[in-house]
Amino acid sequence: DGGITQSPKYLFRKEGQNVTLSCEQNLNHDAMYWYRQDPGQGLRLIYYSQIVNDFQKGDIAEGYSVSREKKESFPLTVTSAQKNPTAFYLCASSMARGVTDTQYFGPGTRLTVL
Amino acid sequence: AQSVTQLDSQVPVFEEAPVELRCNYSSSVSVYLFWYVQYPNQGLQLLLKYLSGSTLVESINGFEAEFNKSQTSFHLRKPSVHISDTAEYFCAVRLNYGGATNKLIFGTGTLLAVQP
Numbered sequence: 001d002g003g004i005t006q007s008p009k010y011l012f013r014k015e016g017q018n019v020t021l022s023c024e025q026n027l028n029h030d031a032m033y034w035y036r037q038d039p040g041q042g043l044r045l046i047y048y049s050q051i052v053n054d055f056q057k058g059d060i061a062e063g064y065s066v067s068r069e070k071k072e073s074f075p076l077t078v079t080s081a082q083k084n085p086t087a088f089y090l091c092a093s094s095m096a097r098g099v100t101d102t103q104y105f106g107p108g109t110r111l112t113v114l
Numbered sequence: 115a116q117s118v119t120q121l122d123s124q125v126p127v128f129e130e131a132p133v134e135l136r137c138n139y140s141s142s143v144s145v146y147l148f149w150y151v152q153y154p155n156q157g158l159q160l161l162l163k164y165l166s167g168s169t170l171v172e173s174i175n176g177f178e179a180e181f182n183k184s185q186t187s188f189h190l191r192k193p194s195v196h197i198s199d200t201a202e203y204f205c206a207v208r209l210n211y212g213g214a215t216n217k218l219i220f221g222t223g224t225l226l227a228v229q230p
Contacts, residue, residue: 006157031216040123042204042220043158050216058217090157094216099146100165101208101216105157 003027004106006091011111013078013085021076021109023091031096032074033103036060037088046089049074050096078111086113116141118207120221128229129197135190135224137179137205146208147188148218149179153201161203164188175199200228 004025035043045058049068063082092103150158162173169181205221
């Protein structure tokens with residue numbers, strides 16, 4: 001089955017700890033994205049990557065880091081510098097080619113800081 | 115600045131009644147428009163999109179949306195809803211800068227609550 005997988009589905013973290021969220025896609029998409037979702041605020045872009053070994057900050061990148069060493073993978077690290085990390089995190093990918101480009105989403109990871 | 119507005123945070127409706135979820139956008143450049151649906155504790159699923167051509171687009175489960183450039187709107191409609199349509203619906207805009215950027219701007223979502 002082609003698609004986007006995110007793991008784990010639920011994640012608990014103690015304050016002051018870094019944590020890494022996994023995102024893998026087998027759709028052969030060039031671009032990958034990380035969003036944060038909070039109640040009543042919609043989705044906000046954290047980071048995105050159009051090609052391997054390159055990525056750009058989105059609207060709320062502070063306290064987060066990413067890497068893109070493989071086309072299939074785009075892990076997100078939530079660092080201790082992120083002041084309010086409890087949220088639902090969504091990964092997406094797209095072909096990033098022309099006007100028909102459409103983003104497809106994974107099932108999400110719910111992060112709770114204890 | 116570009117933005118997407120979903121005026122209704124929640125829309126209660128009875129089963130088999132019609133529904134309209136409103137979406138307006140603000141942009142100085144041309145746009146591409148999307149509706150996504152999110153069921154509880156799940157990711158977003160693409161419902162329908164307008165990229166070009168006919169301004170009326172349809173999904174496989176009976177939803178439709180019409181791009182109205184003069185009113186900068188992309189409202190989502192369904193003539194008869196089912197209990198299973200209960201979910202949160204997000205309108206999103208992708209700006210046409212003519213370059214490679216594919217960033218989406220999302221509205222804050224509308225919860226469609228279908229009651230028996």
